[in-house]
Amino acid sequence: xxxSAHAATAQRQLRRLETFTDVSYAAGLVLLIRWLPLPxxxxxxxxxWLFELFxxxxxxxxxxxxGLVFIVMxxxxxNTLLPxxxxxxxxxxxxxxxxxxxxxxxxxxxxxxxxxxxxxxxxAESVAVALIGLAAGAAWWRARRKNLVRAGITxxxxxxxxxxxxxxxxxxxxxxxFAYVGELSWNLAWLAYIPVAAVLKRRDGRRVTFPD
Numbered sequence: 001x002x003x004s005a006h007a008a009t010a011q012r013q014l015r016r017l018e019t020f021t022d023v024s025y026a027a028g029l030v031l032l033i034r035w036l037p038l039p040x041x042x043x044x045x046x047x048x049w050l051f052e053l054f055x056x057x058x059x060x061x062x063x064x065x066x067g068l069v070f071i072v073m074x075x076x077x078x079n080t081l082l083p084x085x086x087x088x089x090x091x092x093x094x095x096x097x098x099x100x101x102x103x104x105x106x107x108x109x110x111x112x113x114x115x116x117x118x119x120x121x122x123x124a125e126s127v128a129v130a131l132i133g134l135a136a137g138a139a140w141w142r143a144r145r146k147n148l149v150r151a152g153i154t155x156x157x158x159x160x161x162x163x164x165x166x167x168x169x170x171x172x173x174x175x176x177x178f179a180y181v182g183e184l185s186w187n188l189a190w191l192a193y194i195p196v197a198a199v200l201k202r203r204d205g206r207r208v209t210f211p212d
Contacts, residue, residue, distance in 0.1 A: 010087030010148075017093050018082050024100045025075045028107055032067050035060055035111060059114040067110050074103050074132065081136070081161060085143055086150035095139035102131040122179035122186045126172045133169025140165045159201075167197040 037057035042048050044056070054061050088096075106128035113121045140161055143149055149158065171193035178189040 010089060013093065014082070014085055014088040017088055017096055021078055021082065021096065021100060022075075024104070025071055025078075028067070028071045028104060031104075031107060031111075032064050032071070035064050035067070063110050063113060067107050070103065070106060070110070077136070077164070081140055081165070084150060084153050084157070084161065085148050087148050088143070089146060089148065092139050092142045092146070092148060095135050095142060099132050099135035099139065102128055102135060106132065118183065119180045122183070123176060126176045126179055126186075130169040130172035130176075133165060133167075133172065137162070137165035137169060163197055163200040167193055167200055170196045170200075 037053055037060055039048055042053050042056055109124040109128055144158055174192040175186055175189040178186045
């Protein structure tokens with residue numbers, strides 16, 4: 001296969017990956033809708049007001065809201081990273097799909113959060129967030145290393161994407177031991193994202209060239 005034909009194939013694969021990613025996020029939204037309570041699940045007798053139904057199943061509604069935040073946040077990030085590419089390859093695609101899978105796993109953890117022990121739920125969320133970020137970061141690192149990034153992306157933009165990709169999973173790993181301490185300490189531990197991102201930016205800022 002000629003180099004031009006190979007490049008065209010890789011570009012088509014990137015479009016398919018973008019479609020797969022968008023469909024996966026759409027499926028996540030469908031899952032969130034399925035989490036909404038139904039009238040027959042209410043303990044009230046006779047017709048029930050919708051607000052009362054949602055209030056009765058407040059835990060479900062909180063899970064839906066949290067799940068929606070995660071989907072929007074990670075879709076926006078995906079919508080930033082994928083358009084920065086010119087093409088993809090098998091390894092980059094595998095890491096990208098793994099990141100989407102771990103997002104769906106995170107949604108599962110959020111869904112059952114009211115039915116499992118607090119430390120287990122917090123630890124599972126930290127691990128899932130770390131896996132999402134590590135897979136996405138590995139995909140971006142692969143794209144950068146194999147020159148899959150489209151022309152016109154500056155060095156500063158690539159550094160910013162790399163920092164964003166890895167800062168969150170590293171912060172998630174920091175929160176993991178605090179998951180077994182308590183809710184407040186675990187929530188506060190997420191503030192580790194700020195110094196982690198600052199260290200990564202300073203570290204990348206000192207680089208003259210990208211490593212292979």
